Amino acid sequence: MKATTLTISSKGQTLMPLDWRKHNALGRGGSCNAFYLEDGALLVVPVKPPGKEQLKKLLAKVKPTRPPVDWKQRVATALQNARR
Numbered sequence: 001m002k003a004t005t006l007t008i009s010s011k012g013q014t015l016m017p018l019d020w021r022k023h024n025a026l027g028r029g030g031s032c033n034a035f036y037l038e039d040g041a042l043l044v045v046p047v048k049p050p051g052k053e054q055l056k057k058l059l060a061k062v063k064p065t066r067p068p069v070d071w072k073q074r075v076a077t078a079l080q081n082a083r084r
Contacts, residue, residue, distance in 0.1 A: 004017040004020075016044070024046040025046070026046055030046060030047070031046070031047040032044050032045060032046050032047060033045050033046075033047055
């Protein structure tokens with residue numbers, strides 16, 4: 001593994017190595033999860049969208065609910081407020 005120095009700004013921003021970003025499909029940026037490990041290390045893992053099977057499992061757990069009786073009025077009001 002190639003060692004790379006990261007610079008962290010006073011606001012906590014950092015620039016990840018280009019080869020790591022390309023390898024993880026983050027060439028144009030994206031989200032990562034960061035885990036603080038007990039020994040003081042930081043584990044950075046890209047957040048990847050769920051795959052087709054994982055998405056099916058997640059959607060299967062969603063229970064349908066009935067909309068409120070006045071849903072049409074709520075939508076109309078929200079649209080009017082957004083257009084102001």
